[in-house]
Amino acid sequence: MENRVIIGGQWGDEGKGKIIDAFGEGFDWVLRYQGGANAGHTIQVGAKEHVLHLIPSGIFREGVRCFLGNGMVIDPWALRDEIVALEEKGVSVRDRLYVSSAASLLMPYHKRLDELREQLRKRKSIGTTGRGIGPAYQDKLQRSGLRLGALTMPLEKLERTAIEHILEANEILAGQFEAEPLPAKVLAEELVVLAQTLRPMIVDGFTALRGIRERRESALFEGAQGTLLDIDHGTFPYVTSSNCTVGGAVTGTGLPPRSLGEIVGVFKAYCTRVGNGPFPTELLAEEGEHLRKLGGEFGATTGRPRRCGWFDLVAGRYTVGVNGLSGAVITKLDVLDTLPTIKVAEAYDLDGERLDDFPVRPDMLPRVRPVLKEIPGWEKPTNKAKKLADLPSPARKYLEYLEKELGVLIVGVSVGKARDEMILTPTGVTT
Ligand code: GDP
Ligand code: IMO
Ligand code: MG
Numbered sequence: 001m002e003n004r005v006i007i008g009g010q011w012g013d014e015g016k017g018k019i020i021d022a023f024g025e026g027f028d029w030v031l032r033y034q035g036g037a038n039a040g041h042t043i044q045v046g047a048k049e050h051v052l053h054l055i056p057s058g059i060f061r062e063g064v065r066c067f068l069g070n071g072m073v074i075d076p077w078a079l080r081d082e083i084v085a086l087e088e089k090g091v092s093v094r095d096r097l098y099v100s101s102a103a104s105l106l107m108p109y110h111k112r113l114d115e116l117r118e119q120l121r122k123r124k125s126i127g128t129t130g131r132g133i134g135p136a137y138q139d140k141l142q143r144s145g146l147r148l149g150a151l152t153m154p155l156e157k158l159e160r161t162a163i164e165h166i167l168e169a170n171e172i173l174a175g176q177f178e179a180e181p182l183p184a185k186v187l188a189e190e191l192v193v194l195a196q197t198l199r200p201m202i203v204d205g206f207t208a209l210r211g212i213r214e215r216r217e218s219a220l221f222e223g224a225q226g227t228l229l230d231i232d233h234g235t236f237p238y239v240t241s242s243n244c245t246v247g248g249a250v251t252g253t254g255l256p257p258r259s260l261g262e263i264v265g266v267f268k269a270y271c272t273r274v275g276n277g278p279f280p281t282e283l284l285a286e287e288g289e290h291l292r293k294l295g296g297e298f299g300a301t302t303g304r305p306r307r308c309g310w311f312d313l314v315a316g317r318y319t320v321g322v323n324g325l326s327g328a329v330i331t332k333l334d335v336l337d338t339l340p341t342i343k344v345a346e347a348y349d350l351d352g353e354r355l356d357d358f359p360v361r362p363d364m365l366p367r368v369r370p371v372l373k374e375i376p377g378w379e380k381p382t383n384k385a386k387k388l389a390d391l392p393s394p395a396r397k398y399l400e401y402l403e404k405e406l407g408v409l410i411v412g413v414s415v416g417k418a419r420d421e422m423i424l425t426p427t428g429v430t431t
Contacts, residue, residue, distance in 0.1 A: 001026055001218040003261030005249050008226025009319045011273040012244075013299070013306065014266040015331035015414060017041025020057040020222050022414075022422050028217035029065050029209075030058025033252030034242035035224035036073040036106055036136065038129040040300025044417040050089070051300045053131075054079050056222050059091060070102035070205055071242065071252020073136035074148060076194045077108070083197075099198065100205040101149030102254075107162075109169035109182055110135040116177045126238055127275030129301050137241035148202055151195035158195055162188035205254050212259055221249045221260065227319040228273075236362055238277025246323040264411060265325045267316060269333045269398075270342075272306040274299045278365040281309035281345045281372075295335040310343040310372065313405045318358035320408045327411035330399060333391075334415045339377040342398060345370035346405070375401065383416040385423055388431070399429040 004023065008014050021043045024030055037053040044050075045060050052059070054074060056066040068074060083093045110132030117134070118125045128134065139145030146165060150158060163184045170181035211217030225244040228234045233245050242248060250257050270291060273279045283291060288308045291297070297306035319325065336342055348355040348368035359365055378392035385391045391399075391413075403410045409428040415421050 003212070003219045003221070003259055005221040005223065005246060005260050005263045007223040007246060007263065007265050007323050007325070008229070008244060009265035009267040009316065009325075009328065010226050010271050010312075011228045011279070012224075012226040013040070013272055013274065014226060014268050016223060016266050017043045017052060017057045018414060018417065018419075019266050019329050019331065019412070020220060021045070021060055022412075022419050024058045024061040024064060024220060026218070027058065027061075027064060027220045029067055029212060029219040030056040030061075030222055031067040031069055031209075031219055031253055032056050032072055032222050032224065033069040034071040034244060034248040035240060036131060036133055037075050037078045038131045038133045038240060038301060039224035041222075041224070042300050042417075045419065048089070049417070050086075053082060053301060055082050055086065055093065055097065058220060058222070059086065059093060059097075063096075065096045065098060067205075067208065067253070068097075068099045068103055069253040070100040071248055072100075073104045073106045073110075073133060073140070074099065075106040075111075075132065076148075076151065076191065076198055078131075080194055080197055094201065097201050098203045098208050099148055099201045100208075101147060101152065101202050102205060103148045104136055104140045105146040105148055105150060106132050106136040107146070107165065107169070108187055109166060109173065110139070112173065112179070112182065113169070116173070116179060120177075125276060127277075131301070134241045148198075151191075152199055152202055155192050155195065159188045159192050162191045209253065209255055212255060215259075219255075219259065221253070223249070227265070227322060228315060233322050233360075235277050235365060238275065262326045263323055264327045264329060265319055265323060265408070266329045266331060267311070267319075268295075269311060269330050269336055270295070271309045271312050271315075272297050274302070274304050274306045279307055279309060280314075280348060280365065280368050281312045281370045282307050283309045291335075294338065295332055310345060310370070311402065312345045312370070313402075314345060314348055314356065314358050316402075316406050320406055325408050328403075328406060328408050329412040329414065330402065330410055331414040333395065333399075333413055334381070334383045334421075336377065337381055338379060340379060342375045342377050343372040344375060344401070346373045347371040383421055385415055387423060388413075388425060388429060391423075396429065403429050
């Protein structure tokens with residue numbers, strides 16, 4: 001079974017959770033490699049909907065082992081809550097969840113600093129999820145943060161170490177923000193209790209993933225966020241703090257590039273963004289509101305309304321190129337079922353000049369206007385379709401157009417939330 005990496009093709013929330021669950025059967029492992037509890041991956045199993053923030057979406061496939069890689073920033077309070085909530089629903093977690101000892105430990109002061117830095121940015125705020133992601137990665141890169149491995153220290157030493165780190169953070173809170181200190185002793189004691197719960201799951205990644213490296217075990221890599229939120233290749237500074245693009249799967253697991261296999265990008269049949277920053281195809285006012293209602297576009301982590309717009313081929317081709325995608329999956333095709341006309345950005349216009357390539361310079365993107373192509377809608381339901389031929393002809397034409405213009409095979413089309421509302425198209429959608 002060939003390994004696969006699933007990457008967000010836009011600004012996150014493309015439906016990666018559903019696709020990972022749908023593709024997850026038969027893999028030995030599902031691996032998260034970057035980000036933290038800023039992710040919100042929704043999976044519908046039967047009539048029940050689950051939202052995962054840290055635990056890989058493979059957890060709903062029996063027998064699949066799940067791994068949280070060294071590239072992640074992990075809030076142990078959030079991880080414990082997620083494990084307990086899943087177990088209460090009857091999903092076994094502890095015996096098949098493995099956490100890299102080299103993952104970064106995200107502490108309560110990171111969340112507080114995230115909030116305060118956002119307040120300081122005022123009108124220029126990023127619109128973060130408030131989960132402490134930026135400050136936790138900052139501590140990692142400064143080489144001052146703790147790692148998950150710290151939870152395996154003798155408990156007294158862990159308590160002392162945690163207190164030291166919290167007191168240091170309290171100095172920053174007081175000195176830079178005139179903010180109240182966090183209760184060091186209370187939090188350190190809580191961490192000691194959490195350590196005892198999480199310890200059995202903390203492993204050395206190099207050893208745990210040996211079977212994948214030696215090609216005896218198969219792996220599905222679960223990306224979080226999306227290409228345009230990547231710290232290096234996204235719409236900086238309105239991005240997250242990790243590499244959501246394909247390289248993150250290598251550095252964030254310690255597995256070599258040749259273990260990646262197929263690189264599949266997930267794109268919505270339109271586009272959304274949550275948080276601030278440029279969004280060339282955004283629809284404002286009623287048009288945007290209409291698409292938001294059709295797609296149920298509210299954040300899975302923060303509940304914020306998502307900004308909605310048309311599919312952006314300029315950004316899409318950039319995603320295909322940056323990640324070297326071998327395939328694409330289009331999700332939420334059904335959301336467009338009632339629209340008489342669909343639009344797609346073929347290019348951008350910048351001060352009267354046509355741009356076919358995504359401008360990486362942050363001063364250009366806010367000024368571009370999309371060059372839109374109109375495509376006839378199908379005005380028929382698509383969610384019962386099991387194969388391409390079941391789709392109305394204009395819907396097939398839309399997919400063929402996307403495949404041609406993106407320059408990558410569309411290997412799957414999702415037409416609803418449920419696992420089986422999915423058309424597999426391994427040889428593409430163009431007949
Ligand atoms: P992720 O972060 O990429 O995993 O995506 P989210 O879970 O944040 O958001 C995707 C939303 O779309 C979730 O509510 C999914 O249940 C839903 N979804 C996924 N695929 C489809 C689809 O093909 N059709 C419809 N209608 N909803 C879908
Ligand atoms: P999934 O995995 C959509 C956005 C935030 C903000 C920016 C930085 O569900 O696709 P952060 O908290 O990471 O510092 O916020 O990134 N963002 C997401 N948007 N989906 C996500 O994850 C996101 N994770 C972060 O809204 O604009
Ligand atoms: Mg999401």
